[in-house]
Each structure stands twice: as structure tokens, then as C-alpha cells.
Amino acid sequence: MSLTLEQKKTVVAEVNAVASHAQAAIAAEYAGLSVAQMTDLRSRARTSGVFVKVVKNTLARRALSGTSFECLQPKLSGPLLLVFSAEDPGAGARVVRDFLKDKDNQKLVPVAIAYGGSLRGPEALQALATMPTLDEARAQFLGVLKAPASKLVRTLAEPAAQLVRVLAAYRDKQQAA
Numbered sequence: 001m002s003l004t005l006e007q008k009k010t011v012v013a014e015v016n017a018v019a020s021h022a023q024a025a026i027a028a029e030y031a032g033l034s035v036a037q038m039t040d041l042r043s044r045a046r047t048s049g050v051f052v053k054v055v056k057n058t059l060a061r062r063a064l065s066g067t068s069f070e071c072l073q074p075k076l077s078g079p080l081l082l083v084f085s086a087e088d089p090g091a092g093a094r095v096v097r098d099f100l101k102d103k104d105n106q107k108l109v110p111v112a113i114a115y116g117g118s119l120r121g122p123e124a125l126q127a128l129a130t131m132p133t134l135d136e137a138r139a140q141f142l143g144v145l146k147a148p149a150s151k152l153v154r155t156l157a158e159p160a161a162q163l164v165r166v167l168a169a170y171r172d173k174q175q176a177a
Contacts, residue, residue, distance in 0.1 A: 008059055015063035015082065018051045022084035024115035024128060025069045026092050030054070030081045032107035041099050041108070050092045051084040071119040075112035089115050093129035 003011070019025065030038065045052040055063065057076040064070050085092035093113070099105050110122040120128075132140060 011055060012059050012063045015053060015055055015060065016065075016067065018053075018084050018086070019064055019067040019069050022051070022069070022086050024085040024089040024092055024113070025072060026083040026096055026110055026114075026125070027072055027075055027080050027112045028083065028096065029078055029109040029111055030107070031079045033105070037105055037108075041095070041105075044099060045083065045092070045095050048091045048095050049085075049087060050095050051086065052081060053084075054079075054081045068117045069114045071117065072112055072114050075119070080111065088133050090128050090131035090133070093125050093131075097125060097129040 033041075042052050057078075057080065060076050060080070060082060061073050064072055083092040083096060096108065096110060100108060110125050113120040113122065113124045113128060115128065
């Protein structure tokens with residue numbers, strides 16, 4: 001079933017709006033996936049705040065024009081679906097990676113990944129998926145900031161603690177005698 005001109009304009013506008021606010025995008029071949037598998041992928045994406053859309057390549061090229069994902073255009077050939085991560089750059093990659101862990105879903109093949117305005121190959125999927133979320137990155141940063149201060153406190157408190165242990169050992173020795 002072919003789309004009317006108005007439907008095509010709507011699809012292009014929708015994908016362009018999502019792409020203009022997204023932080024990362026993945027183009028993946030989906031040929032061979034069943035309807036149930038696609039529904040499973042879409043539900044996983046929805047719960048993670050990830051936008052998944054199957055779009056004709058010509059419409060996708062128009063939608064990606066003027067966005068930071070324009071670099072994906074040369075890779076748009078064949079039956080592809082686009083996965084956009086809006087708030088967390090690694091969310092879409094985690095959805096695709098977790099979907100691929102199931103042996104039945106191996107027919108989903110990442111073709112290209114774009115983030116930061118540059119095009120990456122499918123091997124970047126794992127690197128993007130293991131990126132920490134914003135909250136995890138903040139926690140790691142605070143841990144790094146806190147470590148020297150806590151080490152200083154432990155270092156300053158250690159001589160007093162050693163003195164207390166020596167006095168306690170001397171007391172125990174005196175009580176035993």
C-alpha cells in the first residue's frame with residue numbers, strides 16, 4: 001500500500017522532529033523479523049524512551065536533511081528501520097543490543113550508527129550501549145571527586161586509631177597479668 005503525498009509529508013515531518021532532538025541514531029536491517037519480533041522490539045524501545053520507525057529510504061533521506069544525522073544518508077539502502085535515542089545516547093544501542101541477545105532475533109543487523117554528528121560502523125554498537133547514563137556518569141564523577149577527601153580523612157585519623165589500638169592492647173595485657 002503506497003502512501004499519499006500528505007502521509008509522506010507527515011512521516012518526513014515526524015522523523016525530522018525526532019531526529020532534530022535525538023542524540024544518537026541507529027540504522028538496522030530488519031528483513032526476516034516476524035511481526036511478533038518487531039512488536040517486541042517496539043515495546044522494549046517504548047519502555048526505554050527510544051523512537052523506532054520503519055521509513056522508506058527516500059523519505060528518511062529527506063527527514064534527516066538538516067539534522068546531525070545527515071551523515072547516515074549514504075548508508076540508507078535496503079529495508080531499514082531507524083532507532084533514535086532522545087535523552088540518553090546509549091538507550092537505543094542498549095535496546096538493540098538486548099534485543100540481539102535472543103538467538104531468534106539475530107536477523108536484526110545494525111548497519112550504521114551516528115552520534116555526535118559523525119558516522120560509525122556497526123562495531124560501535126557495543127561501545128555506545130556500555131556508555132553510562134547521565135545519572136551513572138554523575139555518580140562516577142562524584143565518586144572521583146569524593147575519593148581524595150575521604151582518603152585524606154582516613155590518613156589523618158589513622159595515627160589516632162593506631163594509638164587507641166596500642167593502648168587497648170596494653171590494657172588487655174595488663175588485665176591478663
